Amino acid sequence: MVPKYRRIVLKLSGEALAGEQKFGLNEQVISMVVDQLVKVHGMGVEIALVIGGGNFWRGRQGTNMDRTTADQMGMLATVMNSLAMMDAIEKKGIPTRVQTALNMVSVAEPYVLRKTLRHFEKGRIVIIACGTGNPYCSTDTAAAQRACEIGADVLLMAKNVDGIYDSDPNKNPDAKKYETLTYEEIIAKGLKVIDVTAATMCMENNIPVLAFGLGEENSILRAVCGEHLGTLIRN
Secondary structure, X not given: OOOOOOEEEEEEOHXXXXXXXXXXXXXXXXXXXXXXXXXXXXXXXXXEEEEOOOOOOOOOOOOOOOHHHHHHHXXXXXXXXXXXXXXXXHOOOOOEEEEEOOOOOOOOEEOOXXXXXXXXXXXXXXXXXXXXXXXXXOHHHHHHHHHHHHOOOEEEEEEOOOOEEOOOOOOOOOOOEEXXXXXXXXXXXXXXXXXXXXXXXXXXXOOOEEEEEOOOOOHHHHHHOOOOOOEEEEO
């Protein structure tokens, strides 16, 4: 297999890492992801990961907590996921660095663009945690921003669903799957697969987004190699 992309940002939801247990970390899911990342890395692809935190904390979770505080707790949840992923990747022999948008130097290094690019030159995988470091910003927005900053060829969004549908396929058996979409269509139709800020950022910087199902066999590897799966969003 030959990679289509040479530099990628892979956005993983925290819920996906929890697997069927819906909370915490599922070692089988992490192992499945890491095995594919090892193969992708072996092809010479430069990899940055952005991971959500919904398997530990999601929004205000039905409480009346202050939004800023709740979002900051979510950022900390992404750090736990990032450290777990770093540990799993390094056990496979690939050096990995966690960078954080919030300053926590005893745990990880601060996100600095030039350090990220230097890690790529050294053959390291980079995991970027804490979203953008700002409340009211989703990890989708963080993934889009990092993809623009590092000049990624594509933003890969690994989901619990195998693409983008016109309605929830878990509730509507007649839901229609889109093969391709433009950013204008995403915004106009109000599709929730990626937030409007992230969609606008990718649109303005001409970054394609591929949304696909994490649970499909070798889906990350196949996506990197340009196989037709999921839904492609582009200008």
